[in-house]
Amino acid sequence: xxxxxxxxxxxxxxxxxxxxSAALLEVxxxxxxxxxxxVWGRRTGWVRALDEVSFAVRPGETLGIVGESGCGKxxxxxxxxGIHPAMGGEIRFEGRDVSRLSSSERRAFAPRLQYVYxxxxxxxxxxxxxxxxxxxxxxxxxxxxxxxxxxxxQRILQAVGLPKTHLDxxxxxxxxxxxxxxxxxxxxxxxxxxxxLDEPTSxxxxxxxxxxxxxxxxxxxxFSLTYxxxxxxxxxxxxxxxxxxxxYLGRIVEIGDTRSVFERPQHPYTRSLLAAIPxxxxxxxxxxxxxxxxxxxxxxxxxxxxxxxxxxxxxxxxAQVDPALREVDARLVACEVVGTGDESCPEY
Amino acid sequence: xxxxxxxLPSGETLLAxxxxxxxxxxxxxxxxxxxxxxxxxxxGEVVGLVGESGCGKxxxxxxILGVLPANAARIDAGSILFRGEPLLTLAPEFxxxxxxxxxxxxxxxxxxxxxxxxxxxxxxxxxxxxWKSPRAEAGRRRGLSAxxxxxxxxxxxxxxxxxxxxxxxxxxxxxxxxxxxxxHEFSGGQRQRLMIAMxxxxxxxxxxxxxxxxxxxxxxxxxxxxxxxxxVKERGISVLFTTHDMGTAHEICxxxxxxxxxxxxxxxxxxxxxxxPAHPYTAKLLESLPRPGRDLRNIQEIGGEIPALxxxxxxxxxxxxxxxxxxxxxxxRPPPRTLGPGHAVRCHHPLFAPDRQ
Numbered sequence: 001x002x003x004x005x006x007x008x009x010x011x012x013x014x015x016x017x018x019x020x021s022a023a024l025l026e027v028x029x030x031x032x033x034x035x036x037x038x039v040w041g042r043r044t045g046w047v048r049a050l051d052e053v054s055f056a057v058r059p060g061e062t063l064g065i066v067g068e069s070g071c072g073k074x075x076x077x078x079x080x081x082g083i084h085p086a087m088g089g090e091i092r093f094e095g096r097d098v099s100r101l102s103s104s105e106r107r108a109f110a111p112r113l114q115y116v117y118x119x120x121x122x123x124x125x126x127x128x129x130x131x132x133x134x135x136x137x138x139x140x141x142x143x144x145x146x147x148x149x150x151x152x153x154q155r156i157l158q159a160v161g162l163p164k165t166h167l168d169x170x171x172x173x174x175x176x177x178x179x180x181x182x183x184x185x186x187x188x189x190x191x192x193x194x195x196x197l198d199e200p201t202s203x204x205x206x207x208x209x210x211x212x213x214x215x216x217x218x219x220x221x222x223f224s225l226t227y228x229x230x231x232x233x234x235x236x237x238x239x240x241x242x243x244x245x246x247x248y249l250g251r252i253v254e255i256g257d258t259r260s261v262f263e264r265p266q267h268p269y270t271r272s273l274l275a276a277i278p279x280x281x282x283x284x285x286x287x288x289x290x291x292x293x294x295x296x297x298x299x300x301x302x303x304x305x306x307x308x309x310x311x312x313x314x315x316x317x318x319a320q321v322d323p324a325l326r327e328v329d330a331r332l333v334a335c336e337v338v339g340t341g342d343e344s345c346p347e348y
Numbered sequence: 349x350x351x352x353x354x355x356l357p358s359g360e361t362l363l364a365x366x367x368x369x370x371x372x373x374x375x376x377x378x379x380x381x382x383x384x385x386x387x388x389x390x391x392g393e394v395v396g397l398v399g400e401s402g403c404g405k406x407x408x409x410x411x412i413l414g415v416l417p418a419n420a421a422r423i424d425a426g427s428i429l430f431r432g433e434p435l436l437t438l439a440p441e442f443x444x445x446x447x448x449x450x451x452x453x454x455x456x457x458x459x460x461x462x463x464x465x466x467x468x469x470x471x472x473x474x475x476x477x478x479w480k481s482p483r484a485e486a487g488r489r490r491g492l493s494a495x496x497x498x499x500x501x502x503x504x505x506x507x508x509x510x511x512x513x514x515x516x517x518x519x520x521x522x523x524x525x526x527x528x529x530x531x532h533e534f535s536g537g538q539r540q541r542l543m544i545a546m547x548x549x550x551x552x553x554x555x556x557x558x559x560x561x562x563x564x565x566x567x568x569x570x571x572x573x574x575x576x577x578x579x580v581k582e583r584g585i586s587v588l589f590t591t592h593d594m595g596t597a598h599e600i601c602x603x604x605x606x607x608x609x610x611x612x613x614x615x616x617x618x619x620x621x622x623x624x625p626a627h628p629y630t631a632k633l634l635e636s637l638p639r640p641g642r643d644l645r646n647i648q649e650i651g652g653e654i655p656a657l658x659x660x661x662x663x664x665x666x667x668x669x670x671x672x673x674x675x676x677x678x679x680x681r682p683p684p685r686t687l688g689p690g691h692a693v694r695c696h697h698p699l700f701a702p703d704r705q
Contacts, residue, residue: 068565175653205400205592207650210636217644232566235595235638239647262640276570278595280639281622286574286599291567294537 023056024094024194024226025080025113030054031088032072032079032250036299045299049075051250053089054325057194062220062227064241064258066234066273070298071247073230077198080228081115082106094193111141111190116197120183124171130182131167137190152189159222160185160215177208181215188219194226201236213240234277238262246270249295249306256331266333268311305336313337362553362586363389363412368426370404370411373419379657381407383610383665384426386684389554394580394587396601396618398594400633402654404610405590409556412588413454414443431553449480453547455557459539463531469542470527473549474499477507482551511549518545518575537568544576554586561596573599594637598622603690606630609655609665611681616691626687626698629666664695672697 032050035043049072057063065073078084079099080091086099093113098106117123124133134153138144144152154164160181171179187195197216201209213236220227231237237244238258245255246267254267265271272291279285293310296302302309308318318336325332328339365387371378382404389395397405410416412428414435428435430452435443456462463472478484478499483506515523518541531539540560547555557576561569577600580587591597597604598618605615606629614627625631635648652669655661661668667677674697682696 068567177653206594207400207633207636209638210647211649213638213647214644214649234566235640238640239638239642239644272567276566278599280595280598280634280637284599286570286577289570289574291571294535294568 022058023092024059025057025228026092027056027080027089028054028092029089030076030079030086030091030099032075032084033087047298048250048301049298050079052324053247053250053252055245055252055255057226057228059193059226060224061242062229062240064237064244065228065230065247066232066237066244067247068232068273068295070249070295072250073247074198075250076247077115077196077228077230080196081113107141111137112193114187114190114192114195116184116187116195116200118199118202119180120187121171121174121176121179121181123183124179124186126171128170129167130169130171130174133171133182134167134186134189137186141190153185156185156188159188159219177211180212184215184219188223191223192225194228196228196230198230199232200229201231201233209236216240234274246273249298249301251306251334252325252332253307253334254331255325256329260329260331264329266328266331266338267307267335268313268338269307272310305334315342360391361388362391362393362431363387363588364429365408365412366427366429368408368411368428369424370407370416370421371424372421374658377658380660381421381610381657382411383660384681385607385610385612387605387612387615389586389588391553392581392584392586394577394589394600394602396597396604397588397590397607398592398597398604399607400592400654402609402657403607405607406558407610408607409558409588409590413452413556414440414448446486449476450482450550451552452554452556453550453552455540455543455547455555455560457559457562459536459543460531462543463539465531468528468530469534472531473511473527473546474507476546477511477549480550481507481510483507511545514545514548515542517579518542520545536564537572540564540568540572541575544572544579548579548583548585551583552585554588555580556588556590558590559592560589562591562593569596570599576600594622594634606633609660610657611665612694613666614691614693614695616687617689620688620691624700626691626693626700627695628670628672628697628699631699 030050030053033046033048036045036047038044053076055063065076067073075084079086082098082101089099090097091099093109098109131153134157135149138149138152157164157167162178162181166174166178174182200216201212204212216227219225229237229240241258243256244258244261245252246261246269247253248269254261254265254270261270262274265274275285275289276291277285290312291310296309302319304319304321305311305323308314311318315337321336323334323336325334333339365385368382368385369380370382371380385408387408397408399405407416411423412435423436430447435447463469481503483503512523515527520526520538520541534542561572564572573596589597589600601618603615603617604621606613606627608629614625614630621630622634625634632648632650636650638647650669655665655668661678663678663680664682667673670677676696682694684692684694685698686692687698
């Protein structure tokens with residue numbers, strides 16, 4: 001696992017040690033299992049939500065995490081935020097292990113690692129004016145006096161594209177899009193270095209989505225932010241992310257440069273996932289789409305590789321070995337078959 | 349699928365919506381949710397109804413089904429002709445007995461909410477087949493007699509055989525044992541397969557599918573779209589497919605109609621819709637889509653916001669956000685203008701003029 005981790009930081013052949021030491025966030029063998037209990041409270045099994053998840057995020061980049069529902073992408077985000085304390089493995093943020101900290105210890109770095117919910121506007125208190133909502137994080141986390149806070153709040157408000165006059169409005173007086181901007185401003189007042197965006201565009205109409213994505217990009221430039229962009233929408237991820245991790249049932253199955261993952265997907269699951277995106281203006285993908293079946297029950301995973309029950313490349317050995325990430329085509333892939341010259345399959 | 353299938357079916361019109369106006373009572377006043385909508389579906393044709401949230405696509409689908417909320421919605425004007433019959437003026441009991449659930453069926457967005465969680469799937473399918481099987485007689489008893497009505501023994505076995513055959517078609521593994529399960533024991537994709545089967549069982553002419561794949565993952569969505577299209581094409585059934593996702597519409601539709609704020613803006617065969625949009629709104633919508641090869645700089649935002657339908661802009665409702673708008677657009681709603689076979693636009697200043705060949 002250690003060998004693959006070093007490659008993880010050094011995808012596309014950059015010097016491994018430099019990339020590792022430069023990582024802003026480094027996750028190593030993160031494990032998160034949730035007990036399943038019957039009505040009497042007896043444990044009847046485990047849901048293995050995350051297993052041996054390892055990756056690194058470099059400063060200034062956007063790392064995309066994609067996967068279908070139940071693949072563990074939100075559990076991953078919540079583990080990073082300390083909402084679920086890690087059951088195993090390590091989360092290093094700015095070089096320090098933050099996976100098992102008390103809440104007072106977390107407070108020291110919490111401002112610099114922020115989390116954006118699906119609709120950041122919904123987290124505003126309806127009885128507070130925008131000004132109070134924007135001042136609150138600064139009151140909690142900094143020693144700034146009122147004029148200094150006000151100055152910072154106004155600067156951030158301008159950056160998210162709202163006029164100063166909006167400070168004296170209540171959330172219900174704003175449109176949904178403006179509420180969203182205030183929600184983002186609230187996070188940015190603390191000057192985070194890294195922001196986790198959890199499904200930030202789901203439920204948005206496409207024309208609004210374009211505006212929101214452009215806002216994310218301009219804020220990233222202005223405040224030199226590092227993003228982790230969690231989404232199930234592959235076309236958005238393709239546009240927004242420098243690197244991309246694909247998850248399937250609690251594991252990262254492929255991680256690498258976004259462009260090369262889209263152009264030459266290696267893992268059989270990534271290939272199926274990309275083959276399922278409708279290509280507007282092209283042929284119907286449903287004419288050629290071949291993936292059968294549905295993901296197995298996360299309480300009762302197949303032995304070995306978790307994708308083998310649906311995999312067109314599955315071999316006998318896939319039932320025995322749970323594949324670790326290894327380097328294939330300048331990225332990391334968790335598959336025993338691809339890149340070994342044993343890929344004969346009528347469906348590819 | 350060959351290009352021939354993509355062309356408009358030459359069959360007759362199955363459903364014609366003419367100048368339909370629907371308003372809803374709200375606390376702030378009457379919201380004019382559909383404003384003079386014209387809309388056609390040919391026999392055997394899959395028509396997509398796309399647009400952003402609040403554009404009226406679900407209201408139109410519900411108006412055709414005849415299930416608008418009676419306490420709030422009012423049909424102010426217009427007509428809906430289904431196989432030549434005026435749905436809005438027929439007796440509601442007649443529509444309920446002979447058309448809804450028989451000739452026109454429905455696939456919901458959330459299949460879980462449409463099953464009763466307390467009963468096994470087999471019983472719920474039996475209840476459907478008892479009344480809506482193609483072999484069931486048209487009249488329906490009401491009140492107590494309906495409650496105690498038995499399932500005629502004569503067609504029970506034939507009905508059950510056709511149910512199992514169809515479940516096999518929608519790829520439910522071991523349908524004989526599967527239907528004895530409760531709805532929550534199926535995955536989301538399996539439940540949607542069951543819903544598709546149930547919408548096909550009465551042997552309808554038209555299926556109304558309201559965002560049926562929105563709640564599904566992308567690989568399951570691809571499977572379901574492939575299945576649905578194959579089944580309806582094989583049987584010659586028409587589909588009205590509402591979605592906000594252009595990719596989904598591209599996958600399944602023969603023709604696409606785009607709506608904005610309660611008005612239909614443009615309708616075109618799928619290829620043409622994406623390749624040569626004529627309405628400025630369609631063009632902007634397509635330019636805002638993330639696509640391969642596009643980066644953030646060249647996707648477009650549409651300036652302004654969707655209008656409130658209580659006091660909507662006059663004329664073409666898109667004119668305040670349109671860069672081609674003139675004074676005429678604010679005064680008068682443009683009439684439909686034909687640009688080619690199956691391609692019509694309602695715009696005073698379309699991006700290209702009608703072909704004159």
